[in-house]
Structure formats: C-alpha cells, structure tokens
Amino acid sequence: MSTRWYPLYQRGNPQQRIFLPNFWLKLVRPDHKQPPNIVQFIVSIEMTKHDIKNYLEKIYNIPVVDIRTVVAMGKTKQDEVKGYVTKEDDFKVAFVTLPRGQKFEFPDLFPKDEKKFESDAKTLEETKKNHRKFLEKSNQRPGVPGWYSF
Template identity: 60%
Template sequence: MSTRWYPLYQRGAPQLRVFLPNFWMKLIRPTEEQPTNVVQFSVSMEMTKHDIKNYLEKIYDVKSVDIRTRIALGNMKKDLKGYITKEDDIKYAYVTLPRGEHFEFPDLFPSSVEEQRKDEEKSLEEAKKSYNTFVDRNKDRRNTPGWFGI
C-alpha cells in the first residue's frame, strides 16, 4: 500500500511510473539471547505478519516458518517547562527460519586481541613519555601547581 499519489494520466508515451512501498525493515542485534534460527527486525508500524513474510520471500528470497510481532511503547519525557513528550513507538518482528538454517549477526568491526593489546601498550608508552617530560620540565618548581606553566 502506498500513500504516494500519482496522476492517472501523463502526457506522452510510455506511461513511466514507479510505485514504491512505504514499508521498511531494519535488522537489529538482539539484546537477549535467542536461538540461532530467530532473527529480529525493526519494521514499519503499518506492516502485518503477512506483509513481513511476503517482503522477505519476494525481495530477499528468505523462507520463514513463524513471525511474531510486538510493539514497544516509546518513552515519555517531561520538559523543564512542564510539557510531556513521547517518543515514537517501535514495532519489532521476530522471524523464525526453517529448521537447519541459522543466522549469526555479522561482526562488522573485527579486531584481534593482539592488535588491541599492542595499541594499548603503545598508548601507555606515550603517556609515560609525556609524564616524564612534564616531570623533567617542572622539577625545579616544587611548590607551584602543575597547571601553572610557562
């Protein structure tokens, strides 16, 4: 279903029109641990279970066994002036894949432990050097605060 209005007739031939749906889906990393064949999506509020199933099958060729949806209510906040505002509600869809298929959330920023350890050691050495230069520069001024420099 589209809310975009198109004219019934346009001058010229051929009648070139593109009908775009208002539906969207966003893959979300689950906060709670789930089975490997369950995938969590954030979907538009207008989508039904049938729409979600058709969307996945027609566009991405992903078969689904079961689809469950829930609506998470947005938080309510009170301003300093006394106004109450509410964030938008979010609709979540939990799609169960067929038996034998599993989905692992991709690791977008892989880093090995050794590289991380080397970076930490390098930053520690730089901090030690800068501290030693600070101490050497201020060893003649014992009673002055550290922020007071020339």
Template identity: 50%
Template sequence: MKLVKPDAPQPPNVVQFIVSMQMSKYDIENYLEKIYNVQVENVVTHVRMGKCERSFKGYITKKDDYKVAFVTLPRTEKFEFPTLFPESKQEKENEELKQLDVLQDEWNSNTRRHKHRHGVPTWFGV
C-alpha cells in the same frame, strides 16, 4: 525494515526486525521471501510503546510507538548478527586505555609533588 540486535538471547534461527506499523505478518513474510529469497517459517509481531521523556522545560514528550517482528527461519539456517567491531579494534582500544592509565598515573604523581601549589601548571617551576 531494520535489523536489530536482540536484547535477550535468541535461538540461532530467530531474527529481530523493527518494521513499519502498517506491515502485517504476511507483508513481512512476503517481503523477505520475494526480495531477499529467505525462507520464513513463522513471524511474530509486537507493538512496543515509545519512551516517555521529560524535557528541560518540564514538558513530557512521547516517542512514537513501533512494531517489532521476530522472524523464525528454518532449523537448517542460522543467523549471526554481524560483528561490527572486530577483535583487532578491541585490542587497539585496550592498548589506548592502558596508555591513558599511564598518563593518568604521571599526572597524579606530578600533582602530588606540587600539592601546595594548586592550579599552577607543572612547567611553572620555582
């Protein structure tokens, strides 16, 4: 079983998993209750078709089909998908993007100053 972040917004007590094609609803419910001690209200499963892709040689390949299980927990329990990238990392990435913009502005100003010498490095001054 693999916990998956849902594509569409779900109620707080619904969790989405990708499970083996051989697992039934009862297997999923028993697995979560016996191993993880999680109370399960309802299980809904869907079989999704794998994507078809065309390779560079013209062959068409199809990914394997997979089963998605939507597990409904009791109303008192809420599940939040864990945040993998905390705010501090987001702020750090924003600072790096700002630095990248400053460097790109400097590069553009240098290339505008030497616009008649395309391909010549800036350290090669006359």
C-alpha cells in the same frame, strides 16, 4: 500499500512508473538470548505479518517459517526546563523464525586482525609521502595557497 499517489492520467507519452513502498525493516540485535534461527526486526507499524513474510521472501530470498509481532510503546520524556511531556513514536517488533537448519549470526564489523593493521601502516606511509609531495609543490609557488594547484 503505498501512500504515494500517482496521477491517473498523464498528457502525452506516459512515463514509466516506479512503485516505492513505504515499508521498511531494520535488523536489530535482540535484548534477550534467543535461538540461532530467530531474527529480530523493527518494522513499519503499518506492516502485517503477511507483508513482512512477502518482503523477506520476495526481495531478500529468505525462507520464513513463522512471524510474531509486538507493538512497543515509544518512550515518554518530560522536559526538565519547561516541563512539557514528549513521546517517541511507537514501533513494531517482528520476530522471524527461519527454517530449522538455518541460523543467523551478526557479522563482525570490527575484526581484530593483525593483517589489517599492517596494511594500515602501508597506507599511512603512502599518505605521508603524498603529503610531502603536495607540500613541495606549494613551496615552489610562494603566496599561492596549497589547495590551488594544477
């Protein structure tokens, strides 16, 4: 359900309406070791198990076997100077079980490949060459800033 209300009546030719749900999912790395077919999400506190299942199946085409949810309390902190207490928002954690044959692994965002470093060296040399060319342009026109070129 969305909390965004649209006008019931529009004068003239009605525009197309877009449904924008207030639901969101955030994939998180689990704190404890879990089987490879269980994925952990932090979800909107208003989402039910049925909403989570529909969201994953209809939008991302992920088959879901079971969902377990837990509402976690936000952390409380006390300000050291003024002494007032603040509390972070509560959140809901969803543990989604995939079918038995499937497993989920987080992608390696920072691979340590030597090939990548070779391409970075080529890019660096090309950037240095372009910078030298840029500096030569500004040498021909004294008194004009380098960024003011055509």
